Amino acid sequence: MTRPAPKAEAGRAVSTPAGPLARLWQALRRESRFWRGVIYDARRFRRHAWLHRARSEASRDARMLADAHFLEYGMALRAAQPGFGRARAVRLAGDLQGGGQATDAGGIGRDTLRVWTDFNAGDVPDAVAHLLGDQGTHEPTGPAGVTHLNPAEIARDTAFDYLAFARSRHSLRRFGADPVPQDKIRRAAEAAQYTPSSCNRQTCHLHVWTERALIDRVRAHQAGNRTFGHELGGIAVITSDLRHWEHSGERYQAWIDGGLFAMSFVHALHAEGLGTCMLNWSVDVATDKALRRTICLDDAHAVIVLVGFGTLAEDLTVCASTRLPIETVLSMNPPLA
Numbered sequence: 001m002t003r004p005a006p007k008a009e010a011g012r013a014v015s016t017p018a019g020p021l022a023r024l025w026q027a028l029r030r031e032s033r034f035w036r037g038v039i040y041d042a043r044r045f046r047r048h049a050w051l052h053r054a055r056s057e058a059s060r061d062a063r064m065l066a067d068a069h070f071l072e073y074g075m076a077l078r079a080a081q082p083g084f085g086r087a088r089a090v091r092l093a094g095d096l097q098g099g100g101q102a103t104d105a106g107g108i109g110r111d112t113l114r115v116w117t118d119f120n121a122g123d124v125p126d127a128v129a130h131l132l133g134d135q136g137t138h139e140p141t142g143p144a145g146v147t148h149l150n151p152a153e154i155a156r157d158t159a160f161d162y163l164a165f166a167r168s169r170h171s172l173r174r175f176g177a178d179p180v181p182q183d184k185i186r187r188a189a190e191a192a193q194y195t196p197s198s199c200n201r202q203t204c205h206l207h208v209w210t211e212r213a214l215i216d217r218v219r220a221h222q223a224g225n226r227t228f229g230h231e232l233g234g235i236a237v238i239t240s241d242l243r244h245w246e247h248s249g250e251r252y253q254a255w256i257d258g259g260l261f262a263m264s265f266v267h268a269l270h271a272e273g274l275g276t277c278m279l280n281w282s283v284d285v286a287t288d289k290a291l292r293r294t295i296c297l298d299d300a301h302a303v304i305v306l307v308g309f310g311t312l313a314e315d316l317t318v319c320a321s322t323r324l325p326i327e328t329v330l331s332m333n334p335p336l337a
């Protein structure tokens with residue numbers, strides 16, 4: 001028999017089944033939950049990623065961003081050579097011609113293609129020349145192609161103690177009662193947009209609730225906040241759009257890009273003077289489906305992680321969460337085979 005955990009216990013219950021049959025039953029249930037989860041994730045990836053062809057506007061947008069990135073990448077290299085990337089440029093022109101001009105990604109694609117055309121002194125495939133010719137002149141939507149950085153500006157913008165900043169963030173599990181100012185959330189979201197993303201595809205999305213009743217409905221699906229979630233001033237669900245992913249090798253990329261994005265968001269909220277706590281989404285299929293129903297999440301999005309946040313409480317007692325020695329994470333010049 002499995003003993004029930006006390007109600008208010010934080011985290012997962014630690015339980016040991018009493019007899020061999022109960023242990024076998026538990027092992028079988030765990031195994032089946034594991035495979036159900038794997039198949040559930042794989043099927044969603046298969047439904048939405050563009051393994052063979054881009055079937056949605058979102059996939060076409062992602063492909064335009066990736067192709068534009070390939071072109072800017074080539075132009076940014078020290079050994080930049082005119083003539084590279086012709087096949088990508090033709091595909092990008094085709095996506096723009098096929099309806100892609102109307103989207104934000106299309107604007108980036110078109111501007112990049114124009115810079116690439118200048119880089120190639122006009123010696124570009126007909127499809128590209130026709131596309132740009134048909135469109136006449138237009139104002140670029142923003143910086144496109146390559147941009148030149150100034151080391152003095154970088155030095156100015158990084159003149160603070162990042163280690164101290166990183167050390168001063170803690171997962172908070174008590175929060176102030178004041179509402180979280182919306183502009184702070186917007187600034188943090190904007191900062192999170194500067195997270196690196198695979199081929200600049202920017203697949204992540206923040207779904208944020210700041211009203212008490214709504215926070216409670218969302219957080220009810222997540223076990224790790226139950227001892228303190230009633231104090232949160234906001235909750236974010238971070239998702240990645242699987243339509244932005246291309247091939248089987250990218251089957252876990254949603255979690256990688258999503259994790260990076262989540263960390264940027266948390267650090268940005270910290271920089272805004274807010275407290276945060278990541279809330280894991282290590283859940284089984286039924287829980288994932290239940291949250292998705294509550295927040296009306298598009299089937300194409302995978303939930304990566306949740307972030308609880310709020311204003312700072314007066315009393316900031318936190319877990320020390322002592323770090324292991326640096327040698328446990330850093331091996332400098334380890335021997336090679």
Ligand SMILES: Cc1cc2nc3c(=O)[nH]c(=O)nc-3n(C[C@H](O)[C@H](O)[C@H](O)COP(=O)(O)O)c2cc1C
Pocket residue numbers: 169170171172173223224225277278279280281305319321
């Ligand atoms: C992906 C992820 C999920 C987490 N989920 C929870 C959670 O559900 N509940 C919670 O109280 N803390 C959660 N945490 C916070 C960790 O316990 C915390 O980051 C760790 O103990 C280190 O402490 P620090 O964040 O204060 O440095 C999570 C952290 C990460 C990175």
